[in-house]
Amino acid sequence: MPKKITIEPVTRVEGHGKVTIHMDDSNQVVQSRLHIVEFRGFERFIQGRPYWEAPVLVQRLCGICPVSHHLAAAKAMDEIVGAGTGDGLTPTGEKMRRLMHYGQIFQSHALHFFHLASPDMLFGIEADPNIRNIIGVALEHQDLAVQGVMMRKFGQEVIQATAGKKIHGTGAIPGGMNKSLTPEERDSFLLGKDPLNVDKMIEWSLGALDFFKSYHSQNRELVDNFANFPSSHLSLVRKDGAMDLYHGVLRAVDAEGKKILHDVDYQKYYEYIGEEVRSWSYMKFPFLKEYGKEKGWYRVGPLARMNTADFIPTPLAQKEHEIFRAYTNGKPNGMSMHMHWARLIEILHSAEMMKELLYDPDITGDQLVTKGNKQYEGVGLIEAPRGTLFHHYRINEDDQIDMANLIVSTTNNNTPMNLAVESVAKDYMNGHAVISEGMMNAVEVAIRAYDPCLSCATHALGKMPLEIKILDKSGNILDKKRSS
Amino acid sequence: MRKQKRILIYGYGNPGRQDDGLGIAFSEAIEKWADKNQIHHITCDSNYQLNIEDAELISNFDLVLFADASIEDIKEFTLTRVKCSTSKIEFSMHAVSPAFVLDLCNKIYKKSPETYLLHLKGYEWDFKEGLTPDAKHNLKEAVRRIKKVILQETGPNELAQASSVC
Secondary structure (H helix, E strand, C coil): CCEEEEEECCCCCECCEEEEEEECCCCCEEEEEEEECCCCCHHHHCCCCEHHHHHHHHHHHECCCHHHHHHHHHHHHHHHCCCCCCCCCCHHHHHHHHHHHHHHHHHHHHHHHHHHHHHHHHHCCCCCCCCCCHHHHHHHCHHHHHHHHHHHHHHHHHHHHHHCCCCCCCCEECCEECCCCCHHHHHHHHHCCCCCCHHHHHHHHHHHHHHHHHHHHHCHHHHHHCCECCCEEEEEECCCCEECCCCCEEEEECCCCCEEEEEECHHHHHHCEEEECCCCCCCCEEEEHHHHHHHCCEECCHHHHHHHCCECCCHHHHHHHHHHHHHCCCCCCCECCHHHHHHHHHHHHHHHHHHHHHCCHHHHCCCCECCCCCCCEEEEEEEECCEEEEEEEEECCCCEEEEEEEECHHHHCHHHHHHHHHHHHHHHHCCCCCCCHHHHHHHHHHHHCCCCECCECCCCECCCCEEEEEEECCCCEEEEEEEC | CCCCCCEEEEEECCCCCHHHHHHHHHHHHHHHHHHHCCCCCEEEEEECCCCCCHHHHHCCCCEEEEEEEECCCCCCEEEEECCCCCCCCCCCCCCCCHHHHHHHHHHHHCCCCEEEEEEEECCCCCCCCCCCHHHHHHHHHHHHHHHHHHCCCCCHHHHHHHHCCC
């Protein structure tokens, strides 16, 4: 009997997600889908609010990556106050924003690697879930667990020092920043008591890379073949082709490495990128207009950024980038599990960037804000931890926002995540009528590689159960599992 | 004279989502009261969500009180003792529970502070700032009762037992 397997919601994925896998009579996977079942309606909510509130308001979207939304909105508002795009800010304004951003990338990637990815690597995808988590890591590899905790803490403290506070930070304002670092704050990050200083963070970042490379060398077949599929890749790059996570031009390359979006100004992103709505998901499917809905999809995030950038402008990360690129002979890398490798190179790059910025005298400067001629439209793009984040606003004569369009990183990865699920479903589920713990986690590992953040603005106690259902084609439940 | 316990009050939630901000409002209210009354043995902190680095934070305290909004079927609030989790995978990808934080603290730092979770009943969760009137009432009542714990007029276990029948 044809049947549909539903995994609902996906564990360790923020917000509500559901996976359905349709099988034919001989238990072969014929189709799989990742459904996003929560609708946020944020773009309508923000209409009517004064534009200068946007950088703070947008942090309501997400308790996980508020800094990315804060900075993307601030960049859009830079346009509106006439401060220009990215490089129009004062040196102190721009460098403080960059420090905040690299602190965010650093702590977010550290959380993902140590908390979410390392358990699967240390214990195996099919290991008992009671062991396969950071508590298990703490028991058997305490040094790694401590590093994960302290790297998160370091990044969070950088964010607090730059954004002003942990919750609803106000550091970035239209046209610049409202604070710089004090010498005491700067010195605490440079010379802080071990391990909370930037040199230790660089050392640990290199150690995490060694850990991954060792795992890779011992599990090459799994790491290279798991959810491996060709795709295009999109990200911001600096005008000279360097990786730049804060600002740049939009570049996309195809699966062969050929440029298909040629370093364009992102203020006109809508001329190049469309968004498709499909009936079975609240999350849209972005695509490059020139290549259409079927062929124009792309990946974003750490893997994409490794593939689009010509080089990384910090020495240790550049050395790792060269090794990464050489692994696929300079061609774009389509291996989903190599997202972890890419993420670790970005952790290292972020630590190096933080050190460079902390030693820059501008970081304690007092010229914080630039203003110019007011505009009525602005677009802010940033490379958030999970990928390219788009914020687009228009305002009216009364300075109220009357149009907002956001394309969040996870939305950009919608098609790739669906393809990753399908790839793994075929590899692990063909010929099986029920889901084992290992099969279920394989699907989740594929999704988690993209580190999606589906919707995480509320989390009140009593929500978010984990439920697994198996249904036949008529919707009858054949099996059901639930945990909290 | 009894030795004063080092107390951490830690509220979490998203104050941009109406009553989801109850935990943080609670932490702020206690901090304001403690500052005004020169009560030095408590520390107040807050964040959107709990995360793994909080294991290091709580290792520095004797008594930890987490505060969060709740949609559970309770009255104004309840206080429950937090035990180490059984280390199951958390549902949420990027946030962890008080029990998880306590367990991680125990495994890494070999410390097990006496830990409680204050569940504050909330009602509305839209994209708005500000608590609903009913949530404000629950907050006020919880603050009143927890002050007695901080002043050591009531033991947290006593309050936990009493609040379970609120």
